[in-house]
Amino acid sequence: AQKITQTQPGMFVQEKEAVTLDCTYDTSDPSYGLFWYKQPSSGEMIFLIYQGSYDQQNATEGRYSLNFQKARKSANLVISASQLGDSAMYFCAMRERDTGRRALTFGSGTRLQVQP
């Protein structure tokens, strides 16, 4: 089974509007972390935001917020006031504590295009 599922291969949004990128995950580990990364065409992965499984509040970082619904196992990224520079690939990733795996497991990504 897929650990991380991103069902939107591509998304369009108008400049200055908000957009939600979907991410669902699968784990039996009670302790885990969820991450979002942005990958522009230059190829570098840029860390955006982190949510821990025991965090009581949804994470926010500037224009980025994470809509964490633990019971549904979803961790959607919300980008407010989209900018042209937000056009990129976006990856959701998870790290589980008890599996012993210390690296991130990534989804297949969503390509976001911001239109003027």
Next chain:
Amino acid sequence: GAGVSQTPSNKVTEKGKYVELRCDPISGHTALYWYRQSLGQGPEFLIYFQGTGAADDSGLPNDRFFAVRPEGSVSTLKIQRTERGDSAVYLCASSLNPPGVRGGSEQYFGPGTRLTVT
């Protein structure tokens, strides 16, 4: 400050040849990771170093792949007898703290090395 750097940025090699890919992590970062990203996919884990030792090499696809980090900073990913299926972008990441430590465990990635095996 300086981020994670990787050299070369592009590498074209013939099938069967040996290649080395270099990663220079952020100064002071103890954890270093290698990932491989195929076209249209998310990165896939290869190996993780904590200090000089490989703490988890479970993602290496076979024994043609090997990585070292002899002094706990720069790491080299080595691929022997390259195959066309090895063509991908190889990403390196580092983090200040080991994973599992709440603060400073987010991974910072380099720009990658695009490997093409002809």
